[in-house]
Each structure stands twice: as structure tokens, then as C-alpha cells.
Amino acid sequence: MDYIAMVMMIVNSYLDLYPNLITPTAAPPEIDPMFNGRVIYSYFVTGPDPATIQDIINRGVVNTTHGSFRALPFHPPMPDPFAMTLSGFTYLEVHNFEVWQQVITQLSQNQNFLNFVMTHRDAFAINTPHNVVLTTTLNSTRAHYLVMGQQQGTPRLYWNIYIDPPTLIIPSYLEWITLLRSIQFHTALYGTGTAIARVFDCQRCGSIDHPTGHCPLLNVQGWITTANTNNNQTAQQARGGARGGRGGRGGRGRGRGCGN
Incomplete structure (x- = not known):
């Protein structure tokens, strides 16, 4: 096309x-x-x-x-694969696989997570075996990194975690998100990953998995930016200053507003 x-x-x-x-x-x-x-x-x-x-x-x-x-109105879909943004890890950008592995390992050992998937599985056919539901849900996990600038110029990595929810019922989905964001992901050498208390809120596209400065829409040729600003120059600056990883398992899925 x-x-x-x-x-x-x-x-x-x-x-x-x-x-x-x-x-x-x-x-x-x-x-x-x-x-x-x-x-x-x-x-x-x-x-x-x-x-x-x-x-x-x-x-x-x-x-x-x-x-x-x-023409259709734009309404970001709910439920959404975006689960949480983790901070506290000391993993590097090359550690997408390690973060993904750490998350699914600890989720598979978390009894609250296992109980939820067992009792809230309406996104699957009614006759789907429980082990298939659990395996499919865990294997849908993706980990993408965000490089965020900090004071004194020291960058810090945040990790967006995406998991296809096992439920399509909104109240159950909200319970699912609350559960996931309450889990702490402990490691022996790379710190403890915890969900940030307040999700991001992109003022350009409405996504909650990145701040405004990381919005990928700035990379779209001709995208409207602030008045009296050269679009191409602004987009180039955005590409240079806002890096995001697309590692982990699979390459699909961003937060609401970015077109999953």
C-alpha cells in the first residue's frame, strides 16, 4: 500500500x-x-x-x-495491553529480554495473578483450557524501554510493560491493572521494579505510556507542532532526544492513543 x-x-x-x-x-x-x-x-x-x-x-x-x-471518531480501545511503567531497575538498554523474563517469571509465581487469570478469562473461548489461557497471557508480555533525562544530565531507564488482558469487562480490567501495578519485581543484582504511581500523560496523542517529549507523532512528516516552529527541525530534535526501546517479546503495543 x-x-x-x-x-x-x-x-x-x-x-x-x-x-x-x-x-x-x-x-x-x-x-x-x-x-x-x-x-x-x-x-x-x-x-x-x-x-x-x-x-x-x-x-x-x-x-x-x-x-x-x-470517518469515525477516535476512541482509544479499552481494555488496553499497556499494563504499567516500571522504575527502579538498573538494567541497561540491551537487557530487554532479561526484563521480559523477570516479569513473566515473577508473574507466573504470583498467586494473586494466577487466581485472577483463572477467574477472569472472558477474553478467551469458554472451553479454552486454563493452562492455555495462562500461557497465552504470559507470552503476550512485552517490555519496551524509555530513556528519560534526569537532573544533572544522568539518564534513567523506565520500562513499559504490555500484557494482553484476559478480560474484556471494564470493571474486571481495572481490577487487573490495579493488581499488576501492586506487584514488585525483585532481582538479585538489578534492583526492584515498581510501577510508577502516576502514569504518563502525553499532551499530543493522549497516550499513557510516554510523556509528551517522547511522542512518536513528532516523527510523522508534516506533523503540526507549535506555531512558528519548523516541523522538520522539531521532529529531528524529538528523534534525537527521545529514545524508546521496542524490545522484549514482540514489537506491537503501545499505550492508549498510539494506535495499538
């Missing part, structure tokens, strides 16, 4: 309807390179004012000489 052509089609179709309004920015999807199936691709569009956004959503389908697309 030609993502650039699709972005231009969306933008030009929008301008066909609203030629006098600000040009929107359309972000292409982030696709797992190992995925070979067929899927409906979604593009995240920002820029229009709230009234224009509502008008587009009310239309449902935008159809102009430049092309057609279906």
Missing part, C-alpha cells in the same frame, strides 16, 4: 470540502512487519477544529473527486 498516496488522498478530500480551513495532518498506521494478513487500515487525522470534526463524523463517508474514506 502506498501510504503517502493515501495520506494525500485524505488531505485533498478534506480540502475539497473545507478549502478555506487549516490543512489537516494524516498519520499512517504503524504495521507489524511480520504481519501478512489483510486488515482495514486506519489513519489518524488531526488539525480540524471540533465543529469541523463533528461535521465530518456526521457525514460518515467523505466522497470527493480525490477519493473516498469513512
Whole structure:
């Protein structure tokens, strides 16, 4: 698929309807390179004012000489694979596998975790064996690092942990998140990982697994930044100053708002 052509089609179709309004920015999807199936691709569009956004959503389908697309309101999905951000480890950036292994080992030994998966498993078919539910849930764990600057210039690593929840029921999901964030992950040599008390809150995309300075949307060509700021220069600065790891098991999954 030609993502650039699709972005231009969306933008030009929008301008066909609203030629006098600000040009929107359309972000292409982030696709797992190992995925070979067929899927409906979604593009995240920002820029229009709230009234224009509502008008587009009310239309449902935008159809102009430049092309057609279906407009849907953006609501981050719940439940979400993002589980928690851990601090306190002294692991390095090359230790994605070790962090992943430490997390799943201790989860598999935590009785509260095991009891929850046994009793809240509605995301699976009713006849799925319990050992399959447990193994699938544990193996869905991913660990991604964030390099965060600290005072006096000393960087610190935080670790985002993603686990596909075994439940799709919102109250049960909230209980699941509370349980995971209460667990301390002790190591013999690399400190103790504990969930940060307050999750991040990105002011650009609404995600809770990274702060605003780490927002990946800044890397999208032409992304709207602050007024009178060169977009390309800002994006380059963001790429240089906000590093994030995509290690652990699998490469999918970010927090809400980033297009899981």
C-alpha cells in the first residue's frame, strides 16, 4: 500500500470540502512487519477544529473527486495491553529480554495473578483450557524501554510493560491493572521494579505510556507542532532526544492513543 498516496488522498478530500480551513495532518498506521494478513487500515487525522470534526463524523463517508474514506471518531480501545511503567531497575538498554523474563517469571509465581487469570478469562473461548489461557497471557508480555533525562544530565531507564488482558469487562480490567501495578519485581543484582504511581500523560496523542517529549507523532512528516516552529527541525530534535526501546517479546503495543 502506498501510504503517502493515501495520506494525500485524505488531505485533498478534506480540502475539497473545507478549502478555506487549516490543512489537516494524516498519520499512517504503524504495521507489524511480520504481519501478512489483510486488515482495514486506519489513519489518524488531526488539525480540524471540533465543529469541523463533528461535521465530518456526521457525514460518515467523505466522497470527493480525490477519493473516498469513512470517518469515525477516535476512541482509544479499552481494555488496553499497556499494563504499567516500571522504575527502579538498573538494567541497561540491551537487557530487554532479561526484563521480559523477570516479569513473566515473577508473574507466573504470583498467586494473586494466577487466581485472577483463572477467574477472569472472558477474553478467551469458554472451553479454552486454563493452562492455555495462562500461557497465552504470559507470552503476550512485552517490555519496551524509555530513556528519560534526569537532573544533572544522568539518564534513567523506565520500562513499559504490555500484557494482553484476559478480560474484556471494564470493571474486571481495572481490577487487573490495579493488581499488576501492586506487584514488585525483585532481582538479585538489578534492583526492584515498581510501577510508577502516576502514569504518563502525553499532551499530543493522549497516550499513557510516554510523556509528551517522547511522542512518536513528532516523527510523522508534516506533523503540526507549535506555531512558528519548523516541523522538520522539531521532529529531528524529538528523534534525537527521545529514545524508546521496542524490545522484549514482540514489537506491537503501545499505550492508549498510539494506535495499538
